Amino acid sequence: MKIALFVTCLADALYPQVGQATVTLLERLGHEVVFPAAQTCCGQMHVNTGYQREALPLVRHHVETFEDFDVVVAPSGSCVGSVRHQHAMVARRAGDQALAERAEAVATRTYELSELLIDVLGVEDVGAYYAHRVTYHPTCHSLRMLRVDDKPLRLLRHVRGMTLLELPEADQCCGFGGTFAMKNPDTSTAMLADKMKNVITTGAEVATAGDSSCLMHIGGGLSRLRTGTRTVHLAEILAGTESVA
Template sequence: MRIALFATCLADAMFPQAAIATVELLERLGHQVVFPSGQTCCGQMHINTGYLGQASELVRHHVEVFEDCDVVVAPSGSCVGSVRHQHAMVARRAGDGALAQRAEAVAARTYELSELLVDVLGVTDVGAYYPHRVTYHPTCHSLRLLRVGDKPLQLLRHVRGLTLVELIGAETCCGFGGTFAIKNADTSTAMLADKMSAVIASSAEVCTAGDSSCLMHIGGGLSRIRSSVRTVHLAEILAATEAS
């Protein structure tokens, strides 16, 4: 299968290892991965902060870049959630019904990584090896907007050498929420403290998730209290092998 990578801003600017791991994993499974070089921000941060007018041009550009692709994958439940649930709405608010229809067509072919693997490719054992104690944080967008369910857990359970440990209160938000963490810093910090306590209580070596944004938030908090727990994107775990 020929799959287009939607890398996302955060991967491009701060966490490229998540995008690289996505490519390595899919190529190892026998698929061709292409990178449409014209891709930019999908507009999620503009939409979430109320700048729908500015976001409409980003939506248009995203559609133009990806509408000829049969399948699109992103290592981010948050950005895929925006493509699926916000792009057509933004286009309609701008009075562009034709763009909304094009956006819906692109959205129907866009998947978060675990969705693509389990639902489209029919794979739960990707041949990964990762000898560590790991706990999984289901990010809000993947859990509530995309409803990926236990797909990431299915994939993690098939990773050789990995010990999957329960995260108490796993479905509770970590407190990031993009600008929420800035505008409501005290509340965000309290939510993060609860999440860190649960991660540490799990006795895991690694906390994983499908969104680099949440991992950045959790990992930043853990580093400030000098915890030994690391945050690693799901794609990196699934891309790992004994050879790596």
């Protein structure tokens, strides 16, 4: 299958290894991954902060960049959530019904990584090896907006060499929420403290999730406390093999 990678701004700027791991994983499973070089920000940050008019050109550009592909994948529940739930809305509110319909078509073919693997490719065991104690944080957008449910956990349970540890109060937000963390720092910090406490109680070496933004927030807090627990994206774990782990 030919799959277009929507790498996201955060991966492009700060976590390129997440995009690279996504490609490694999908190619190992026998698929062709292409990277549309014209891609830019999907506009989620603009929409979430009330700048819908400014987001419209980004929505249009995203549609133009990805509408010729049958399948699009992003290693981010947050960005996939924006494509599915915001793009058509932004276009429709701007009075561009044609763009809204095109955005809806792209949205139906855009998947978060665990969705793609299980719902489209029909695979749970991706042949991964990762010899660490790991706990999984389900991010808000993937859990509540995309409703990926237990798909990431189903994938993690098949990873060889790994001990998967249950995270207490896993469904509670980590407190990042994009600009929420900047506009409400005290509340965000309190939520992060609760999340870190629960991660630490598991005894995990690694906390994983499907969104680099949440992992950045949690990982920053764990690093400042010098807990020894690090954060690793789900794609990086699933791309691991015994020869490189």
